[in-house]
Amino acid sequence: MIRRQHQEHDFFDEANSLREVLDARFTDAYTDSIAWYYFCDPRMYTYLRASPQKVFPKDLFDRFMKRLREWCIENLGLTPMHLPYLHLMVNGCRLGLHSDFHNGAWGYVYSLTRWDQRRFTGGETLLLRDGIPSYKKHHVHGEVLYELVPAQFNQLLVFDDRIVHATPAIEGSMDPMDGRIAMVGHIRATSPFVRGSLSSMEVRRVVLGVLPQIRDSIRSYKDVQGTVSYRLTVDMTGKVESAEVLTDNVVTPFTGYEQSDAVAAVKSIVYQALVGMRFPSARGSSVVIVPILIPLPDLRPIEFSVNHGLSSESAAEWITANLEGDSKMGLHGHWQGDTFQVQEPLAGSIRVGPHQLLFSFDPPMWVPSQRESFHASLRGLVERAS
Incomplete structure (x- = not known):
């Protein structure tokens, strides 16, 4: 189960091919330049970005997106929302502290940075820790307050999009080959996903039917919020045999990711409702992935x-x-x-x-x-x- 943040190393088998495309295009900007958009809000952001589908060969980029989508479904029960941006950060570039509550349930950073050979400082992903620092503690600074995740080559970092995060300023070369390079995007819930004998329409009808029950049962837990996704195994009679939690960023503003009785109560209600669902009988078993946003949103189509x-x-x-x-x-x-x-x-x-x-x-x-x-x-x- 993935909570708060996760680093997946050696993510894509063709990472070197992606990087070689960039290196070749950086080598001769006169004949094969990349159309970078200079994104700058001096108070918050300074970086260059491009559309990766216009940078990498189509077949190679399609294979990367296929790998990303399949990994997200298998490990998060969610899918990438839209295509990523390709970010380039050189000397002076940075991302100020911000959160992406409106963009996704999870954010991701896929690094193509030659991190072990870098000639710059900064460039990590900075994630603020939960809680409020105690004024009674002396010298509360550095990684007591935050964690720094290096942008290792071929690493996929996923993190709760609500966490206040940043990228410390790059100090080093202006050469793009020596910069911080990553594909960046967001991940959200999709409609219930099914593999096996059940049809998508059958699964969606059953899941949509139980959502009002869940909404009404957890209505009083107003401070519990987040997304939890389940992988359900459904036998041929339509009974849910097992339920595995894939990802869970359900928290309260007061406890964050610490233990919370309210969070535990809400997840128990959701779990019991989902394992109690009855699907139509089918010729064989099925696997159904169901993401749930808490509190439940508008249930009108x-x-x-x-x-x-x-x-x-x-x-x-x-x-x-x-x-x-x-x-x-x-x-x-x-x-x-x-x-x-x-x-x-x-x-x-x-x-x-x-x-x-x-x-x-x-x-x-x-x-x-x-x-x-x-x-x-x-x-x-x-x-x-x-």
Whole structure:
């Protein structure tokens, strides 16, 4: 089970290939330069970023994202949200103290930095520790207050996105080959994920049916918050045989990650509700991954429609080009007739009608601002093109 932060070393078998692409492009900026965006808020941030899908060969980058997605599902029960950014930090660059509550349940940093050969100081990921330092202690400083995680080459660091974190200023070379290089992104819950004999629709129907019960049962625990995900083994009769916790960042503002009776009570209620679910019988067993946000969010589906004046074929082509895969929205799924069946980051559908596009998504296990941002971004993108 992963809590608070986790470092996965030797993450990607082709890490050297990714780094060699960067080294080759850094060698001759006149003929093969990278389009870096200088991101600077002098009070908080100074770094360069690029879109990695425009930097690395498609097949290589696709294999990295496949590895990242599969690792996240297997170990966190969650999935990457959108594509990462490629960050470059050279002398003078830094990330000030901040949190990413509105971006994800977890943040990740995948390092392509030659850390053991670095010629700079700084560049670690700084994570503040829980609790309030006691004024009674003398000389409370340094790693009593925070932990520093080195950006080791081919390391994936995941951490609770609510933790106040930073990257200490780089002091060293301006040469990008000697800089801190990493892919950075965020991880969130997706709709229930299933492998085996049960269908996704069957699983979603059962899980969505039990969520109101969980919401009502934990309503009084107002200070308990976070995401917990379970891997359920379901036998062919539909009974839940076992439940394994994959990730758990459920805390209270008062206890943080320390032991809490309230947290234990909430997780017990959630666990009992999930193991008590009964799925339809099937020809074989299934594995179901269910993430739960605490407190439970708005359980209404996201539904809206947008008028369009395109032919059905043109509307489908627009959806494929602007909403799928590497697009801004990053929706993954498949076409079934006139409907794009979305699987991630939320299960749902986009149906192409004669004069309307009809959108319907499961209620996401996201905080309200994340739900609102997804809804507004998707609707705004479609309306601007209509």
